[in-house]
Amino acid sequence: MLTIYGMTDSGNCYKPRLLMALTGRPFRHVEVSFLDGGTATPAFRAKNPNGKVPLLELDDGRLLPESNAILLYLGEGTPFVPDDPFERALMASWMFFEQYSHEPYVAVRRSLIVYAAMRREASADRLAETFEQGNRALGVMETRLAASPFLAGAAPSLADICLYAYTHVAAEGGFDLSLYPAVGGWLERLAGLPGYRPLQWRPAD
């Protein structure tokens, strides 16, 4: 069975768990967190030299880091990857947008506020910059979702799973989602998908 090493409360780690839930595929969850140093141990660094979760381990021991690459690998052949090459490219484009223009602000601001271990990094400048840039990213999503039901087109794709992860908990980072009504409607459509599970969900041991 596939193993996903991850931290329960992390949006990046939720992404592959949500895809597995939506596609009804079993997997094993192993809790590894940066909060207690779990991602910094020599044993974990031997598996992922970049020291980050999630990390996917196949039955034969092969290892794949990066949440969005795990989505692309596990998503192949599911309805969450469009057949059309340009829609597939748009899907990937939103996933790179997420890692560069959204996660470092929307997710990081949440972690600065939610995790006691991060609070010493929560300077006024950092909170202001992540607020400004996070709202900028949410505005880019609003423009797209005012014109399209899902990010890559008419159907939900990996891009939606990817950006749902931290957008749906953006309020925990101090963002006011009522300013982004098209994003709000999109969040509701995703939470209504068959098989949907919330952030803290993990398969029964």
Next chain:
Amino acid sequence: MLTIYGMTDSGNCYKPRLLMALTGRPFRHVEVSFLDGGTATPAFRAKNPNGKVPLLELDDGRLLPESNAILLYLGEGTPFVPDDPFERALMASWMFFEQYSHEPYVAVRRSLIVYAAMRREASADRLAETFEQGNRALGVMETRLAASPFLAGAAPSLADICLYAYTHVAAEGGFDLSLYPAVGGWLERLAGLPGYRPLQWRPAD
């Protein structure tokens, strides 16, 4: 003919140009730079609400932002995308690594030093953080490239084109590449590929 909007000196914009050179495919280059406000004009924001280059425009007007999504779209069917699904996923994994763990430090430190317009953002703290995290990213690449000739496996892929872009000019950001001999050998292998063109290359008008 395909159009790539981009800034000549940007590594992100070099990525699709280098792929086009390596695959011998013609395209039109349109210079758009953040340095002179070109990415902030209403006309460009109508094309890419995220206000970033590169941006790919197809013959029929469809638009694709994000350098690595452009690589995935233009790379499909070329020798730079592995056939094996796991190698393809590893390729994508390194491309997400580039946008999250490498570009924000290796590329950003270069821009803080090289571009006069960026120097007011070049605080001592910012230079120290980008130096530490950039060296961390180069160390992760060194570990991989000491064990594999290219990032996704035995042959060069889009991941190598992606990470070549800012790694090969890392010295301009104050990084000492002599500390990373496996990275150095990899850079030489890439610069030796048939059709290779340097960063500043653009097709003749």
